[in-house]
Amino acid sequence: MTNNMTLGQRFLANEWSALAVAIAIGLVTLAVLSPAFLTEFNIYVMLRSFCVVLIVAFAQMLTLAVGQMNLSVGALGGLVAIAVGGMMEKWGFPVPVAVLCGLVIGAAGGLINGLLTVRTGINGFIITLATASAFTGINLGITESIPFYNLPASFVAFGTERFYALPYLLLPPVLIAIALAFFLARTVPGRQLLAVGGNPHAAELSGIPRDRVIVMAHTLSGLLAGAAAILAVAQLGSAQPSIGVDWLLMSFAAPIIGGAALTGGHISVAATALAVVLIVIIQNGMVLAKVDPYWVQFLLGALILAAVGLNRLRAVRAGGA
């Protein structure tokens, strides 16, 4: 069947084709309507907001890959953010040490999620809803909602400096995306992750340690949530306890708009990244058009529904053909 398709048909059947078209339309419209859109500074601003969202989306994507979900990405992110901020401001840790500790805390939080889910056999939704509340509680209990402002200058500079339109902040997300794509496509644990998500029974029968893979997915998810939080701290220049509170919708929106199935086994690093690009363009367009910021919330919901509808349509077509 694939051979009979014209190039156009093949493009339409591709997961990210609709996304690419939407992005192209968005780019052209905004470039025509707003002279401020294609300026170097605006591109820098867009790329900068792209960074954190992308890693948050990856964090959720990995749990979706095994048919789980992680409602605690934002809460864990908030906890890592204030931990890193606190370690640098109160304890005077050098930046690399604090960053490393932050990543360890993130991974540990994810590990807790994974172990609780697997060991108790309770739905990951409830487990991560509960741990999210616990992580937020620890965050607020420690900080009492007061941010850490006095961060090392080198760390803050990393969050603002740029090479023409390219923010330095973009480097970690790009490296993570490449590593993740390689991990999922070419390594044994990555393939196992997708296999468990695709069909847990078949995976288990072929000797893949299902529980261990689920724990690994949660741990990596926590690690990425931590990485996103550290970038967010660098971007904001202060460790706000409120980092992460608005991540939940975004974290699901991007992978789902990118075509991830909630049932697991089906994710795409590139499509998720494109979805984040689309979200960032929409947000930026709203700002340039000086529309109510509330429209972003509204449009994001509509976008998820549209993407889900489109995917369903494609699945029905594929089933019928």
Place this chain on the structure above:
Amino acid sequence: MKWSLTHGFTMTLSVSSETRARPSWLAEQANLIGLAAIIILFWVLFTSLAPGFVSSFNLFALSRSLAVDIVIGFSTMVVLATGGMNLAIGSIGVCAVMASGFLMQTIGLPIPVALALALLLGAFLGWLNGFVIVRSGVNSFIITLASASLFLGGMLILSKAQTFNALPPEIAAFGRMRWWGFVSPLLFVAIGLGVALIILFRFTALGREILAAGANARAAELSGVPVGRAIIIAHTLSGALAASAGLMLVFRLGAAMPSIGQDWLLPSFLAPVLGGTLLAGGYVSVVGTMLGALLVTTIRSGLLVMQIGNFWLQLFLGLILLFAVMLDRYRSVYAERRSLGRKNAGRRA
């Protein structure tokens, strides 16, 4: 075809390894008694540590927030009955709240009419959720996550996030009303809704259909239960209940605020899950949900009176939810071991 698909979704999502067996009558009572014992323990603890806990002022405040927590719990419970979820209850609640504020303050409609219209709006938004879920066959988690964002965004765009704080004085007066010095009449509204739900799930064909759809959608469909209709009705009901909870908060605050509902997600799941309602669907406990809400409200109020404050509260609630579900899990594992012959027991879906 459509149903087998949806069913497939629910299976992987919410049943990932829960036993779907309905708890026996005895186990159900044991769960409620256990919950009640924990609540009593906390009351004794808080009363001895902080005498202010049982002051009529605090009891009144507690009864008011308990009423809201119970109804929020019901709103999630009726959807859990079908094996689905509704992440949009906070957004539906705040839409109803702002609609009621608009109708009373800007349009000047009489209070009962405004409240009825706000409830209708909630039911309609819930219906919309159910309709899209059934028609698209897409998981309720995704649909309600998206619709939560849509509803909230739409409300913020229309209301410009302005609070309605010039409502008719009767609203705040009703919210302040006390019976016997320490109970808010709102609590009786919540209990009344609970009685209605018990009747629905115990004695009506519709209630049984909703539960049957949740227990095993395919089997229900084969035995002639209109599963799609049952799911849509459950979501409609959930929307109406979310709107009721929102309106209760309007009475309590004496104003219609756009920030209402944003922190409902955790308590909405806490109350039914603590009360023994199955996430996988097919079984609800109305009394359990009320007790679950009472436990949450008790802890929140107790920590406030002891001035531990809001900061650590989240941690406690999270740990309690974890503890409760784990306890429940181990109890059912224990029960399975005792009835070894039961087919499929402990098998992972």
